[in-house]
Amino acid sequence: MLSIGDLSKRTGVKVPTIRYYEQMGLLAAAERSEGNQRRYSRQDLERLAFIRHGRDLGLDISAIRELISLSQHPDHPCADADRIASDHLAAVREKIDRLKRLEQELERIVSHCDGGHSIEECYVIRALSDHNLCDSEH
Amino acid sequence: MLSIGDLSKRTGVKVPTIRYYEQMGLLAAAERSEGNQRRYSRQDLERLAFIRHGRDLGLDISAIRELISLSQHPDHPCADADRIASDHLAAVREKIDRLKRLEQELERIVSHCDGGHSIEECYVIRALSDHNLCDSEH
DNA sequence: CCAGGAAGCTCTAGTCTCTAGAGCTATGAA
DNA sequence: TTCATAGCTCTAGAGACTAGAGCTTCCTGG
Incomplete structure (x- = not known):
């Protein structure tokens, strides 16, 4: 079992952020030690890595929440997961376009x-x- | 003299946002009518257009505040204004790079x-x- | 001249994703 | 046993607004 600090080091997610994810329901409420400190399993580590990865890709918390819930139904079709990722890709492309105009x-x-x-x-x-004096709309 | 609604229509800045800018010190506190409603001059209109334009270019409020204060000293050198804009350009480019990697x-x-x-x-x-399964860091 | 509705006012709280700090308790090594 | 480090909860702040409550002022039509 890992302490919250260990988990933080292994995933690169800061301690308060881990607690925040728990509060937001992305991570299940952790088991506690006798002294009321959080203890994490390998599954928790994987879940947090998943979340972190999603955030790194720019997905928002609600998208990640949805993906987690999807991932827990292995035999459902994956169209929804595909849609979340595609929508996000489209949003990223829009941001890039807008920033390029700004640039x-x-x-x-x-x-x-x-x-x-x-x-x-x-x-x-x-x-x-x-x-x-501007060339384009922005 | 313009009401806050008129000012909003002319600049495309929403009414609550105009009040917010006043609170943030970007706009001087407006003159008031007898009935305590804000009244704006042509100068105010120009100032707000300046702010709006800066925001559209993605500058944050503190950068705009600085630019406004610079613009009130016409005979100072413009190196500072140049630096603000250049820094922002660099930041925009970084964001673009990051988003492209995400894309x-x-x-x-x-x-x-x-x-x-x-x-x-x-x-x-x-x-x-x-x-x-990822190609690159992100 | 007055009614009624639009537009204005202030103040507070919510958005989103954390981050920082206060004030306290548990853990673990010397 | 001591003491630093790490943990706990709770609250507030960041940035740039946005929304809503509850109230007042303004303007137009009748």
Whole structure:
């Protein structure tokens, strides 16, 4: 059995975050030692690694909760899991697109400014003040 | 003089958000009508448009606060404004990179899963359970 | 001139995913 | 036995809003 600190070290998830996941129902309430400290099994370790991995991939807690519940019905069809992942992929792609548009606009603004003159004529400030100086919507 | 609703319509910033910006010190506390309602001038409109534009570009409130304060010293050098924008650009690029790595990994996971089989053999679930199935760190 | 509804006001709490801190207790090695 | 480290619970804070309650002011039509 692992203490919460051990579990933290092995998964890279911080201690308060583990407690938070328990509170959110992602992890079952852990067994307790005589002194009321949490004790974790190998299964708990795997479950937490699963959660961590999902978070690293940017899935939100409710998606992970759903995936966990799906994973506990091995003979159900996997269409739902596929949909969660696909939806998330689509969301990631949208974010990338949006950020790329931002990147272009910022690039353009910054490239007009060499930092060597006064605020009065600073392109950064002027661009923010006047939307007409922008190339695209954002 | 504009009411808060007028200001909202003209800038596309929602009414509660305008009050929030006032509370955060981005907008000066507005003049009030006899009946204690906020009244805005053309300057306020421009200031809010500036803020909105900064937010649209993804700058956070403290960066915008700093830019506003810089913009009020027209003869200072603009190096600081340049740095804020450049830093932000760098942050945006980092986010893009990270999201692209996610995109690739998710793409790979999703492409292994056609939704047509059972959870037991679902690649989405298996990939989450087993980090070794991943191509890259994330 | 007044009714009624839209728009305004303040204040509080909720969103999401943690993170930090206070104040206390348990564990384990010297 | 001592004492540091690690654990416990509970509350609050972060950022950038958003929603709702309960109240007041404004404006228009009749």
